[in-house]
Amino acid sequence: MSSEQPTNSPPTSASELPRVGYVALAGRPNAGKSTLFNAFLGQRLSIVTSKPQTTRGRILGILTRPQSQIIFLDTPGLLDADYKLHRTMENQIDQAARQADIILLLVDASRPKDRDVLIKRFLKRAQVPVLATLNKIDLVKPAQITPLQQSLENEFGIEKPIPVSALRGDGLDDLLSQLEAYLPYGPKLYPDDMVAEQPERFFVAELIREAAFEHLEDELPYAINVHIEEFREQEGRKTYINAIIYVERESQKGIVIGKKGKNLHSIGRKARAGVEELLEAPVFLELWVKVRSDWRNTDRDLREFGYL
Ligand SMILES: Nc1nc2c(ncn2[C@@H]2O[C@H](COP(=O)(O)OP(=O)(O)OP(=O)(O)O)[C@@H](O)[C@H]2O)c(=O)[nH]1
Numbered sequence: 001m002s003s004e005q006p007t008n009s010p011p012t013s014a015s016e017l018p019r020v021g022y023v024a025l026a027g028r029p030n031a032g033k034s035t036l037f038n039a040f041l042g043q044r045l046s047i048v049t050s051k052p053q054t055t056r057g058r059i060l061g062i063l064t065r066p067q068s069q070i071i072f073l074d075t076p077g078l079l080d081a082d083y084k085l086h087r088t089m090e091n092q093i094d095q096a097a098r099q100a101d102i103i104l105l106l107v108d109a110s111r112p113k114d115r116d117v118l119i120k121r122f123l124k125r126a127q128v129p130v131l132a133t134l135n136k137i138d139l140v141k142p143a144q145i146t147p148l149q150q151s152l153e154n155e156f157g158i159e160k161p162i163p164v165s166a167l168r169g170d171g172l173d174d175l176l177s178q179l180e181a182y183l184p185y186g187p188k189l190y191p192d193d194m195v196a197e198q199p200e201r202f203f204v205a206e207l208i209r210e211a212a213f214e215h216l217e218d219e220l221p222y223a224i225n226v227h228i229e230e231f232r233e234q235e236g237r238k239t240y241i242n243a244i245i246y247v248e249r250e251s252q253k254g255i256v257i258g259k260k261g262k263n264l265h266s267i268g269r270k271a272r273a274g275v276e277e278l279l280e281a282p283v284f285l286e287l288w289v290k291v292r293s294d295w296r297n298t299d300r301d302l303r304e305f306g307y308l
């Protein structure tokens with residue numbers, strides 16, 4: 001965390017040291033934060049789905065370049081907190097913003113007005129410089145980009161947002177150089193080959209949640225949580241993973257399992273492919289579904305699931 005006054009000018013003193021620092025991604029749910037995070041890191045580290053509220057915590061990803069080490073913090077989307085779970089998500093956003101040297105605010109070009117009051121509230125709390133980017137420009141006509149940039153600049157009192165498409169990779173090199181210029185010079189904080197800090201079993205649980213999120217409809221994706229019960233690497237045999245998908249009600253359990261276990265089977269197949277890609281090893285994935293009533297509002301459950 002920086003105790004200096006926020007300023008919107010990059011550090012100017014040159015040095016032999018690389019630029020090293022934290023970039024927190026922030027924005028509304030579904031703005032494309034995790035897509036951008038993965039595009040910068042060149043790998044699928046943070047889960048991405050077509051549904052909002054996919055990311056539930058702070059995800060750290062390290063990009064080491066010849067002259068810099070940029071530590072990206074992916075965060076949940078800014079929202080109205082309806083559950084205790086949402087309040088833990090808000091805390092994660094604020095913690096990441098405090099830890100950051102610069103905040104990168106993402107605005108979805110196809111939904112620029114989406115609950116902008118939440119963005120304004122967040123910007124008021126921000127203690128460090130904020131750079132903004134207009135994402136998903138592939139979804140709007142080129143002629144719309146300049147007026148959109150201008151209206152966001154006026155609305156939020158920030159510098160002109162940099163237009164990008166995280167999905168296509170357009171504009172990312174320019175954005176990365178601009179971000180880099182805001183980081184202080186200093187020694188690297190992580191080994192060059194390190195990309196993530198959270199343990200493998202965290203990412204495995206996330207990949208299972210990603211598969212379930214995409215597969216399930218309506219409110220159900222939001223009522224699930226994935227917990228890894230057992231993760232065992234075995235010499236000469238498939239890695240054994242036993243995971244529980246928690247739901248909030250008995251009726252939800254039946255839907256997640258599906259007729260003759262069809263839904264659970266599909267979720268398992270999709271999740272296993274992702275987990276095998278991540279671990280670069282064959283995996284035996286066993287999935288169970290259990291009920292944990294009202295876990296999103298229960299401190300004990302939130303603590304056990306790692307949200308608190
Ligand atoms: N067309 C288009 N789609 C994008 C772009 N970036 C992200 N998306 C899509 O937008 C959806 C949401 O992307 P995410 O990266 O999960 O968004 P997020 O901001 O992390 O969302 P939360 O985790 O819910 O806060 C996914 O379907 C992405 O494929 C983009 O540049 N263009």
Ligand SMILES: [Mg+2]
Nearest residue numbers: 033034054055
């Ligand atoms: Mg996300």
